[in-house]
């Protein structure tokens with residue numbers, strides 16, 4: 001399932017002002033289920049993480065309410081990243097070209113995008129973030145069960161509970177790191193990215209700059225040389 | 227307790243010392259359980275239920291003296307029974323009253339994320355405040371003695387209060403009041419330690435229990451409930467009393483270094499992306515699709 005899949009493109013390739021469909025409605029809806037549930041998990045989780053952030057529970061109806069919903073919303077989040085896997089797994093596979101791209105990571109960070117090799121539907125950073133959230137979503141759910149039903153584990157299996165706490169915290173932190181970068185890139189740096197995940201469309205110039213190979217693929221090859 | 231803070235320290239225009247001065251040498255209270263004189267009558271279990279208004283529970287019978295398996299959210303005090311075989315083959319009944327130990331460094335309190343859901347009074351009693359409890363169950367993981375118990379209907383956790391409502395009025399805990407054999411004692415920590423050591427010495431010197439001793443585990447800073455054991459080198463035989471209880475290291479790591487590293491990482495991440503934006507800003511897209519222009 002590569003990127004050309006079901007992207008209904010019609011107009012003449014490369015025409016100025018052309019809009020390309022980057023995300024289908026299902027992809028967008030799923031992305032926002034994941035985002036909103038993650039933000040809820042983040043705010044309630046951070047409240048339990050630090051006494052200095054316990055006041056965050058005011059946004060979720062107080063401590064006991066937040067404690068009640070956090071695991072259920074967690075299941076929703078994990079379900080949405082699993083569906084995301086079904087939607088995007090083909091486009092998210094790391095390729096040898098990504099390793100080449102990584103050598104120019106500093107150029108990417110410095111916004112010297114003209115020095116970067118062309119990339120497909122997703123770049124290496126996006127792919128890594130996807131795998132981080134998928135792995136994190138699964139492991140947070142598994143460890144979350146240990147926290148959810150703390151009293152269900154017998155005393156002799158208490159080490160599982162300790163392990164669950166540790167894994168939950170470590171993977172929460174790892175996904176928070178990814179989340180900060182993801183939100184920052186998607187809103188502040190890669191302008192147009194935020195609109196694309198809401199409206200589904202990007203401009204041709206946007207696609208050429210950020211995802212040249214994908215652009216070529218969906219437009220049936222660039223009119224320009226190279 | 228709060229009343230102790232109102233004890234008069236100085237008095238104006240008063241001849242001689244302040245009445246009652248020095249009568250309270252120490253605020254720390256302590257329950258002493260001498261397992262060597264416990265007869266396993268379970269009067270303490272009944273007294274605990276009665277004073278705390280808890281319902282009686284169904285008992286079980288599994289061919290031992292243990293008719294209640296463990297403490298529960300509505301059963302805070304249980305006699306743990308063990309038929310122990312001595313190395314010489316003879317039998318010994320070990321009975322230990324199990325309840326919250328009121329640790330000086332309570333793991334439950336260290337683990338709890340909710341503001342004031344667990345408090346420790348100046349007298350050493352560790353008390354759960356259910357109206358602040360969010361029901362996360364972290365205390366269950368923090369406790370090295372398997373004490374806090376979850377009520378899944380109310381999503382609150384319960385345990386022995388050391389009858390803080392009674393001792394604040396100068397009464398002894400209900401279990402102690404009910405004990406017919408006198409194996410339970412209540413007083414200041416210093417006095418109970420002294421009494422316990424005296425009894426352990428007696429057991430060593432006159433009863434042939436060479437390993438008799440006092441259980442006041444230093445790993446949790448000492449406890450507000452201490453035991454006299456026939457064999458202090460083998461506390462596990464007394465219904466699984468841990469030999470060297472400490473707050474689980476995962477809990478210490480989680481509430482200590484992991485917390486600060488995590489906070490640093492989150493703050494560092496936010497600062498880093500802010501600096502990146504100030505230095506590099508957004509990427510610019512050229513909508514011009516002709517071959518000239520900046521994209522080689």
Ligand code: HEM
Pocket residue numbers: 038041042044045046048049050066067068070071072073074075076077078137140141142143144145147148149168169172175176339362
């Ligand atoms: C199916 C998924 C999940 C389940 C079942 C789950 C369950 C739990 C449970 C039961 C707790 C204990 C207290 C509470 O309810 O808040 C907890 C804590 C926490 N969760 Fe989750 N969770 C899940 C996903 C997530 C995700 C995706 C995050 C990412 C931000 C997260 C972040 C946290 C944090 C930061 C804590 C507090 C840790 C601490 O107290 O130090 N959880 N989780």
Ligand code: SF4
Pocket residue numbers: 334337338339340343344354358359360361362363364365366374382383
């Ligand atoms: S269950 Fe209640 S008392 Fe126990 S750690 Fe959570 S908030 Fe604190």
Ligand code: SF4
Pocket residue numbers: 325326327328329332333334335352368369370371372373374385
């Ligand atoms: S025995 Fe457990 S519940 Fe009681 S004070 Fe110690 S850690 Fe807390």
